[in-house]
Amino acid sequence: MEGAAGTLIHLGLVGLVSAWVVIAASVMVNQWFRLDANAFSDLGAQTARMPWIFNYGIMGVGVVICVYSWALGVFASNRVETSSATFFMVSGAFLVLIGYFHEGTYPHLFVSYWFFIQSAVAIIAWGTGSMLGGERRTGALIAAMGILSAVAAAMVPWQSIGEAEAFGIAVIDIWTVAVALQLRRRRDRTGLEKAGLTVSSFKLVK
Numbered sequence: 508m509e510g511a512a513g514t515l516i517h518l519g520l521v522g523l524v525s526a527w528v529v530i531a532a533s534v535m536v537n538q539w540f541r542l543d544a545n546a547f548s549d550l551g552a553q554t555a556r557m558p559w560i561f562n563y564g565i566m567g568v569g570v571v572i573c574v575y576s577w578a579l580g581v582f583a584s585n586r587v588e589t590s591s592a593t594f595f596m597v598s599g600a601f602l603v604l605i606g607y608f609h610e611g612t613y614p615h616l617f618v619s620y621w622f623f624i625q626s627a628v629a630i631i632a633w634g635t636g637s638m639l640g641g642e643r644r645t646g647a648l649i650a651a652m653g654i655l656s657a658v659a660a661a662m663v664p665w666q667s668i669g670e671a672e673a674f675g676i677a678v679i680d681i682w683t684v685a686v687a688l689q690l691r692r693r694r695d696r697t698g699l700e701k702a703g704l705t706v707s708s709f710k711l712v713k
């Protein structure tokens with residue numbers, strides 16, 4: 508199972524890039540869009556040109572996040588990190604619903620807000636789990652990022668919803684990259700331990 512999960516863990520980076528590709532493609536066919544005046548969801552409204560690019564694209568990214576979250580759960584070091592992966596999987600489900608319940612439909616605002624709320628909870632939970640697992644510095648930085656970004660999203664007087672959304676997506680991107688690096692370090696450390704090499708071993712050699 509870990510072999511398949513190890514391959515699928517790279518989907519986090521795929522989702523990261525895909526989300527911006529979908530947004531860029533939608534903006535290219537809707538050049539009226541302005542980040543300081545619109546929400547990204549405006550690109551999926553029925554009044555937009557080719558709204559299916561945004562709606563179906565975002566749904567696809569949501570599916571990628573769900574699969575990635577499963578892989579993240581496989582490599583979680585404790586139950587708190589596992590809960591983080593579950594929270595992020597729910598975020599992916601909300602992203603799918605954002606595309607399905609496009610702008611102009613009743614549940615759209617609800618699923619949009621909860622995508623970002625669930626993502627923030629996932630980031631904070633992962634940081635907390637990492638601290639409990641012994642990675643105190645990395646965990647503290649990730650948890651702090653989740654908390655501070657949530658406060659900033661709520662308190663900063665953004666010119667538009669789009670600006671707040673771009674900020675939120677950027678935070679998720681940073682977390683995704685940080686987790687990829689963190690899991691690589693864990694893999695390398697596990698490899699050394701299996702080979703019987705530890706920090707103390709290197710000290711003895713010196």
